Amino acid sequence: MTADRPDRASLVAQAHSAIARGSRSFSAASRLFDRTTRERVWLLYAWCRRCDDLADAQDMGGALGDQRGAAARLAIIRKLTDEALAGKPTGDPAFDAFGLVAAETGLTGAMADDVIAGFALDAADWQPHSEADLMRYCYHVAGAVGVMMAVVMGVSPADEDTLDRACDLGLAFQLANIARDIEEDDAADRCYLPMEWLAEADIPPGEHLKPHYRRALTPLVARLVRIAHAHECSARIGAGRLKLRQRWAVLSAAGIYGEIARVVERRGAHAWDHRTVVSDFHKLGWIARAAWEALMPPPRACRDGAEARLWTRRDLAGGIKPPGAIGICP
Numbered sequence: 299m300t301a302d303r304p305d306r307a308s309l310v311a312q313a314h315s316a317i318a319r320g321s322r323s324f325s326a327a328s329r330l331f332d333r334t335t336r337e338r339v340w341l342l343y344a345w346c347r348r349c350d351d352l353a354d355a356q357d358m359g360g361a362l363g364d365q366r367g368a369a370a371r372l373a374i375i376r377k378l379t380d381e382a383l384a385g386k387p388t389g390d391p392a393f394d395a396f397g398l399v400a401a402e403t404g405l406t407g408a409m410a411d412d413v414i415a416g417f418a419l420d421a422a423d424w425q426p427h428s429e430a431d432l433m434r435y436c437y438h439v440a441g442a443v444g445v446m447m448a449v450v451m452g453v454s455p456a457d458e459d460t461l462d463r464a465c466d467l468g469l470a471f472q473l474a475n476i477a478r479d480i481e482e483d484d485a486a487d488r489c490y491l492p493m494e495w496l497a498e499a500d501i502p503p504g505e506h507l508k509p510h511y512r513r514a515l516t517p518l519v520a521r522l523v524r525i526a527h528a529h530e531c532s533a534r535i536g537a538g539r540l541k542l543r544q545r546w547a548v549l550s551a552a553g554i555y556g557e558i559a560r561v562v563e564r565r566g567a568h569a570w571d572h573r574t575v576v577s578d579f580h581k582l583g584w585i586a587r588a589a590w591e592a593l594m595p596p597p598r599a600c601r602d603g604a605e606a607r608l609w610t611r612r613d614l615a616g617g618i619k620p621p622g623a624i625g626i627c628p
Contacts, residue, residue, distance in 0.1 A: 303387035303394050310337045312391045314345035319509065320347045323554045326581050330529035330547035333452075339398035340452045345382075346413070348392030349375050353417035368421035375417060379410050385420040396617035403450050412615065413576055426492045433525075435490065436472040444468030444533075445611070451544050463508045463536025465611040466529040467552060475527035476520050476558035481507060481570035491518055510566035524606075530556050531603030535596050546585075553584035 304312075317325045317340050328339050352371050376387045383406075399405065416438030426432040448464035449455060471605075476483075476490045483489060484507050493523030496506060499514045506515050530552055537548040557576050562569045 303397075304391060308396060308473075309391055309398055310340060311342075311394045313337075313395050316340070316347050316392065322552065323401045323576065323581065326585065327547045327551040327554065330543055330550060330585070332541075332543050335451055335544060337378075338399050338403060339447065341395040342405075342443075342446060342450055345379075345396035349414065349417060353420060365613050372414070372418055373413055379414065380407070383407050383410065388461035399450060403452075404455070405446055405449055405558065409442065409446050409449070412438060413446070416440075416442070419623040421490070423487075425427035427487055428492050428494050432490060432492050433469065433609045434614050436469045436476075437611065440472035440475075441465040441611060441614065442468070444471075448536075450541060453540075460536050460539050462611045463533050464616075466536070466607065467533035467548065469525040469558075469609070470552070471532040471555045472535060473522050473529070474555045474562075476525075477522045477569075478558055478574045480515075480519070482573075491522075495521070507570065516563075516566045516569075519569065520563050523559045526559050527556070527609075528603055528606040529610075531600045532601045532607050534615040535604055536592075537592075538596050542592055546588050548590050549588035550585045553588055554581055557584065 317328060320343070324343060328336050328343075331339060352375055353368070355367075355371065359452050378390055379392040379396065381388045383400055384392040385397060387402065388394055388397070396405075396410075400410075416435060419435055419438065424435075426435055442465070444464040445461050446466075448461055453460050453464065455461070458517055480489075482489070489504070489506065491506065495502065495518050496503065499518060501514050505511055511577050533552060534549065537545050537552070538549060554576050557580065561574050561576075565571075565574070
C-alpha cells in the first residue's frame, strides 16, 4: 500500500458506507458473510456503485443527471480502473477499493472490461432490439458483476460452471430491476424492453407506459420475470457449492430480489404507480428462510426451473445466440 492511497481500514469503512446508502437489500445480505468476504464484497460494490454513478451522472443510483459528456465520463472510468489495477493511487476511494480487492482476490482487467462495456451501452443511448440484446446487456451490467463476486468469495476462475451460475444470479437481479424500474427508465428516455417484444404486443416505441398500453405491457413484464426465475433457479444450484455463510448471504439476496420481481408481476398494470420495495420485515423473513435453505440441498424445483434457462454466460459474453432462442420456456 502506498502512502498516497488510504489504508485498508479506511477503504473498507468508505465502501461500507457506500453499500449502506446505495443498496439496502445488498447491505442486509452482506452482513451474513464472514468478515473477510463481507469486506471484499463491500470493496467491489463501492467500485460498481461509483462507476454506475459516474456513467449516469447520478448520486447513489438516484435521478439521472445531465447525460451530455457521457463519453468523457466513460473514459474516466476506464482510466481510473486501469490505474487501480496497476496498483496506483487514483484519488478516488471507490477505485482504490477496487485496486485493493483485485489484488487480494485476483480480479482481472478483462472482468472489469466486461462490466464497463455495459456502461458504454448506456452512454451510447442504446436500446435492445431482441431478447438476445437484452440478455447481453444484463450480462454486462450485472452478470459480469456476479462473476466477480464469485471470485471475491473464493470460487476458482477455473470453475466455469459455478461462475456461470453466479452470472445467472446477476442476470436475475438485473431483470428484476428492469421490470421494477420501467417508469423511472422511461422518465430518463430509456427503455430496456426489446423492440421486438414491443412490436409483437403492438406497442409503438416510447408509448409503453401510456394508460391504454398498460394491459399489453404486463405480459412483457411477466416474460421478464419468467426469465429471471429460470436464472435464479440456476444460481441457487451454484450457491450450494459455496461455504455456509456465503451460501446463506447469496440465497438471502436471491429471495429478496426474487420477491421484487414477483411483486411487480402481481401488481400488473399498477406496478409502476409507485416504486416496488421489499419491507425490512420481509427482508428479515427471506434471511431467516435462507438460513434453512443454506443447510439443505437445492430442491428439485430449482433443478427443474434452471432447465428453462436459455442463456448462459458463454452465450452472452461471446455474443452467440443459442439455437431456438425465441423466448423463455413455459
